[in-house]
Amino acid sequence: MKIGVIGGGAVGLLISAYLSRKHDITLYTKTEEQAISVRTEGIHVIGPNPWTAYVKSRADVLYKEEILIIAVKQYSLPSLFGNLKQLPPKKIVFVQNGITHIGRMKELAQHELYIGVVEHGALKKSPNTVHHTGIGKIRISPYDGGGAREFIDQLNTSDPLFLIQYEEDWEPVVLKKLAANAVINPLTALFRMPNGHIVSNPYVAKLAKKLFHEVCDVLEINDKDDLWEYIESIAIKTKNNRSSMLSDIEHHKKTEIDSILGDLIQKGKEKGAHTCTMEFLYNAIKGLENREER
Amino acid sequence: MKIGVIGGGAVGLLISAYLSRKHDITLYTKTEEQAISVRTEGIHVIGPNPWTAYVKSRADVLYKEEILIIAVKQYSLPSLFGNLKQLPPKKIVFVQNGITHIGRMKELAQHELYIGVVEHGALKKSPNTVHHTGIGKIRISPYDGGGAREFIDQLNTSDPLFLIQYEEDWEPVVLKKLAANAVINPLTALFRMPNGHIVSNPYVAKLAKKLFHEVCDVLEINDKDDLWEYIESIAIKTKNNRSSMLSDIEHHKKTEIDSILGDLIQKGKEKGAHTCTMEFLYNAIKGLENREER
Numbered sequence: 001m002k003i004g005v006i007g008g009g010a011v012g013l014l015i016s017a018y019l020s021r022k023h024d025i026t027l028y029t030k031t032e033e034q035a036i037s038v039r040t041e042g043i044h045v046i047g048p049n050p051w052t053a054y055v056k057s058r059a060d061v062l063y064k065e066e067i068l069i070i071a072v073k074q075y076s077l078p079s080l081f082g083n084l085k086q087l088p089p090k091k092i093v094f095v096q097n098g099i100t101h102i103g104r105m106k107e108l109a110q111h112e113l114y115i116g117v118v119e120h121g122a123l124k125k126s127p128n129t130v131h132h133t134g135i136g137k138i139r140i141s142p143y144d145g146g147g148a149r150e151f152i153d154q155l156n157t158s159d160p161l162f163l164i165q166y167e168e169d170w171e172p173v174v175l176k177k178l179a180a181n182a183v184i185n186p187l188t189a190l191f192r193m194p195n196g197h198i199v200s201n202p203y204v205a206k207l208a209k210k211l212f213h214e215v216c217d218v219l220e221i222n223d224k225d226d227l228w229e230y231i232e233s234i235a236i237k238t239k240n241n242r243s244s245m246l247s248d249i250e251h252h253k254k255t256e257i258d259s260i261l262g263d264l265i266q267k268g269k270e271k272g273a274h275t276c277t278m279e280f281l282y283n284a285i286k287g288l289e290n291r292e293e294r
Numbered sequence: 295m296k297i298g299v300i301g302g303g304a305v306g307l308l309i310s311a312y313l314s315r316k317h318d319i320t321l322y323t324k325t326e327e328q329a330i331s332v333r334t335e336g337i338h339v340i341g342p343n344p345w346t347a348y349v350k351s352r353a354d355v356l357y358k359e360e361i362l363i364i365a366v367k368q369y370s371l372p373s374l375f376g377n378l379k380q381l382p383p384k385k386i387v388f389v390q391n392g393i394t395h396i397g398r399m400k401e402l403a404q405h406e407l408y409i410g411v412v413e414h415g416a417l418k419k420s421p422n423t424v425h426h427t428g429i430g431k432i433r434i435s436p437y438d439g440g441g442a443r444e445f446i447d448q449l450n451t452s453d454p455l456f457l458i459q460y461e462e463d464w465e466p467v468v469l470k471k472l473a474a475n476a477v478i479n480p481l482t483a484l485f486r487m488p489n490g491h492i493v494s495n496p497y498v499a500k501l502a503k504k505l506f507h508e509v510c511d512v513l514e515i516n517d518k519d520d521l522w523e524y525i526e527s528i529a530i531k532t533k534n535n536r537s538s539m540l541s542d543i544e545h546h547k548k549t550e551i552d553s554i555l556g557d558l559i560q561k562g563k564e565k566g567a568h569t570c571t572m573e574f575l576y577n578a579i580k581g582l583e584n585r586e587e588r
Contacts, residue, residue: 190484191581203581207574276570280501287485287497 001154002026004065006080008034008057010122010244011095012071013130015138017043017053018162019069019155025055026065034127035059046125047132047161069093069116074259077101084108091151093140097181098259099174105143113143114152115170117177120162121241133241137163141170175219180231181260182215183208185245186281189255189288192246196239199232211277218268218275249288257285295448296320298359300374302328302351304416304538305389306365307424309432311337311347312456313363313449319349320359328421329353340419341426341455361449363387363410368553371395378402385445387434391475392553393468399437407437408446409464411471414456415535427535431457435464469513474525475554476509477502479539480575483549483582486540490533493526505571512562512569543582551579 001023005016008029016027016038027043029035038057045051061083067090072080074096084092085107092108094101095116105113121134140152149166156164167173187208188195198208212231216224248255261282268275295317299310302323310321310332321337323329332351339345355377361384366374368390378386379401386402388395389410399407415428434446443460450458461467478492481502485491492502506525510518542549555576562569 191578191585193585197581197585201581201584203577203584207577207581277574280571280574283497283501284485287491287495287501290495290497291485291487291491 001067002065003067003069004028004063005069005071006063007071007073007076008038008127009071009073010124010130011118011120012069013038013043013124013128014045014120014122014132014162015069015071015095015118016055017045017130018157018159020053020055021159022157023155026062027055027057028061028063029057029059029127031127032059037126037128041128044126044129045132046129063087063090065090067091067093069095071095073254074098074100074256075254077104081107084111087111091147093155095138096259097177097256098263099178100259100263102143102170102174112147112151114140114147115143115174116140117170117173119177121238123242123244123247132161134238135161137165139165139167139173141167141173143170175221176227176230178260178264179212179215179219179221179227180234181256182264182278183212183231184235185243185255186257186261186285187211188243189245189249190281190284192250194239194246195235195241195243198235200239207277211281214268214274214277215264217273218264218271218278245285249285255285255289257282257289261285295361296359297361297363297449298322298357299363299365300357301365301367301370302332302421303365303367304418304424305412305414306363307332307337307418307422308339308414308416308426308456309363309365309389309412310349311339311424312451312453314347314349315453316451317449320356321349321351322355322357323351323353323421325421326353331420331422335422338420338423339426340423357381359384361385361387363389365389367548368392368394368550369548371398375401378405381405385441387449389432390553391471391550392557393472394553394557396437396464396468406441406445408434408441409437409468410434411464411467413471415532417536417538417541426455428532429455431459433459433461433467435461435467437464469515470521470524472554472558473506473509473513473515473521474528475550476558476572477506477525478529479537479549480551480555480579481505482537483539483543484575484578486543488533488540489529489535489537492529494533501571505575508562508568508571509558511567512558512565512572539579543579549579549583551576551583555579 003023004026006028016025035057042052042054089110091112093114117139119136123131152166245255265275297317298320300322310319329351336346336348383404385406387408389412411433413430417425446460539549559569
């Protein structure tokens with residue numbers, strides 16, 4: 001299939017590389033420089049077996065493929081939505097963290113919409129190099145009954161390192177991922193510690209547990225034990241990894257704190273839930289984003 | 295006067311050096327190594343005009359001077375109290391941060407007790423070198439009516455860089471210092487930022503303000519505006535300084551978080567006050583104290 005992947009960050013590079021094994025990929029980047037380096041040198045995937053994928057790449061807003069995978073960060077979506085609204089009907093897959101974009105999906109009613117959750121670990125090392133730090137799956141569901149399972153099965157390349165799995169209902173998958181991001185990302189970024197410290201440092205673990213309970217209350221999650229086990233297992237499996245938010249802070253880049261904790265705090269306030277730990281972390285990460293070093 | 299200064303940290307070195315201009319000082323250190331370096335090389339005071347003070351120094355627990363100034367950290371006091379209880383009546387001045395020790399003073403009823411608050415900025419650079427980073431005063435009050443103003447006036451060396459000032463009532467002075475420490479120290483240590491960021495970074499400032507209100511509620515402070523102005527003025531005057539707690543975290547040393555926020559949280563719980571921000575910071579600093587680097 002001809003697929004346009006929009007966004008040349010870690011996730012966009014990873015998806016473009018692996019899907020290119022079966023599909024005809026065009027990666028849309030923000031800068032011409034990145035488009036050139038991807039087009040001429042390919043995408044280098046670092047991992048146990050480093051390899052290079054060759055894909056098309058361009059920086060202009062063409063989007064003429066029938067299938068688009070939207071891999072920009074949540075905070076870059078608002079400007080993209082204007083473009084997407086103008087396009088003829090397509091299949092569009094969103095793979096953002098958070099839930100902000102889901103509330104705006106009805107604006108794109110002419111398209112067949114899908115919601116994906118990326119469970120891989122990936123860090124961008126250069127404009128055309130991505131480090132595949134954790135093997136996971138991409139779980140994709142049709143949004144609002146508008147999409148079909150067959151399409152998701154066709155996307156799948158059967159590469160065991162990059163499986164795409166159909167999910168009936170996006171909501172529990174998205175919320176689970178959101179809860180895990182909400183607990184692991186801000187704390188690791190604030191303390192500048194790899195993921196494992198969320199469970200191994202008793203004081204950070206105490207804060208993680210408090211944060212987790214606030215998140216569960218806002219998301220109205222009943223089976224807390226199950227979700228905590230899931231988050232703990234991620235922290236342990238990726239214990240030496242630095243989270244994407246920590247990486248963003250270390251590289252003085254904008255983080256995804258608004259779409260991860262900002263939205264949850266907003267929801268919490270509407271419900272009258274306790275959001276004190278979330279608010280502390282929200283301001284703390286914003287404070288780090290805005291820091292001047294000396 | 296013959297004065298024993300107990301504790302060879304930044305404050306103990308600073309007090310020993312300045313008081314030696316008028317008094318006969320013996321500095322009691324924890325290690326023989328430090329006692330030797332102070333005795334043989336003197337105390338180097340770094341500042342606008344670096345100078346060296348020559349004082350006696352010893353590591354054994356003799357304490358035979360009539361006047362003792364207790365300059366150990368709050369967390370080192372419990373073991374020292376046993377010794378102080380055995381001594382014949384003396385004048386004893388405590389210059390600790392926090393309020394924990396004040397609750398235990400009745401155990402030392404045979405002595406004439408004084409409570410001091412050190413407003414200087416000081417960082418220990420080596421066993422016999424202290425950097426005098428901020429000129430302040432030491433305010434001293436008799437505890438429980440047991441001491442006399444004349445003694446405090448006699449202590450004073452009249453050095454404008456190191457004035458000692460009599461205060462009628464220790465409580466407002468101690469609480470003011472505690473509030474300033476509670477707001478500035480944990481936040482600067484957590485964010486690893488110099489003091490000025492408490493006011494210059496809008497998100498950190500938001501957290502500082504929230505923390506400040508919790509502290510005021512616990513300490514039942516009525517004139518919040520006045521106290522906030524005081525804290526703000528310290529943060530601005532010392533904007534490029536790293537707080538003692540930040541310095542402790544950077545040097546992998548135990549901090550004073552227990553006597554600064556630990557006590558306030560305890561008091562807050564007894565009163566049913568909100569202590570969420572304080573609790574976050576307490577656990578955060580404990581988490582940093584217990585961190586393993588990688």
